[in-house]
Amino acid sequence: FQQGFAGSDIPSLKLESEYVYTDSLFYMDHSTAKKLLAFYEQIGTLHCEIDAYGDFLQALGPGATVEYTKNTLNVTKEESELVDMRQRIFHLLKGTPLNVVVLNNSKFYHIGTTEEYLFHFTGDSSLKSELGLQSVAFSLFPSISECSTNKPCIIQSILDSTCSVKPGSVVEYSRLGPDVSVGENCIISGAYVKTTAVLPAYSFVCSLSLKMNGHLKYSAMxxxxxxxxxxxxxxxxxxxxLQ
Incomplete structure (x- = not known):
């Protein structure tokens, strides 16, 4: 098809059949987010899978119709209330505008798994060089050797001067006390380790906030x-x- 941009100097974009444009990044404004949050608080616990691709996006724009809500061919497990929930979301979001930014000759980096996350932030240099990412960002951490490969990545964290982080690991939004040792290829996220500890290689440690009996608690996973x-x-x- 051919898409024109009225009132701009951008030439018409002609897409041939062999080209596929994928959607990989979504933004929504505060009013839409508040609408979805209010809807979730109203219905309580969800008993079926709702996602951006199959439910949110298809309800947007002037050409959206409710027919898609009954198409469950791509659903792994169809719950009894799925169609009804989809229809409720459709009517909730109906009329919400959809704006698309087409990026020609762009790249897609998938960092949705733990191993991909470590690879792109510590091992591979392509993503880091293109986005100007640094090995230490907004953090207090002992210096990293410039000649080392698979440098650790430290993001918004405070690490004691006696801490050690092995190559290939990511420490983010954390605080590590004296003599804490992080092994190779670890992800330490939102953790506060005050005492001497050895976190073995390939560990994934993160903190969760929990509300128990009306009180806010924290638990490490x-x-x-x-x-x-x-x-x-x-x-x-x-x-x-699970082991």
Whole structure:
């Protein structure tokens, strides 16, 4: 098809059949976010899968129709209330404008897994050089050797001068006390380690905020960067099956 941009100097864009444009980044304004949040608070716990591709995007723009809500061919597990929930979201978002920015000759970097995250932020230089990313950003951390490969990446963190972080690891939004040692290829996110500790290689440690009996609590979660983070069990007694 051919898309023109009225009132601008941008030439018409002709897309041939062999070209595919993928959507990889979404932004929404505060009013839309508040609308979705209010809807979620109204319905409570979701019992079916709702996502941006299959539900939010298809309800946007002047040409949106409700027919898509009954198309469940790409749904892994169809819950009984899926169609009804899709229709409610459609009517909630109907009339919301959709604006698309077309970036020709752009690159797509997928950093949706732990191993991809480590690779692009510590091992590979392409993404870092194109975006001007630094190995240490807004952090207090002992100097990193310029000649080292797979430099660790430290993001908005405070590390004691006696800390050590091995190559290939990412420490973000964390505070590490004296003599804390982080092994190779680790992700340490939102953690506060006050005492001497050794975090073994390939560890994924992050903190979660929990509300218990009306009080805000924090809990640390630890697993491996190569673990299946989507694996789950139905009862607490089966938690050993996650190993």
């Amino acid at each position: 630890a697993c491996g960067v190569q673990d299946n983070l989507k694996k789950n069990v139905k009862t607490l007694s089966d938690v050993k099956l």
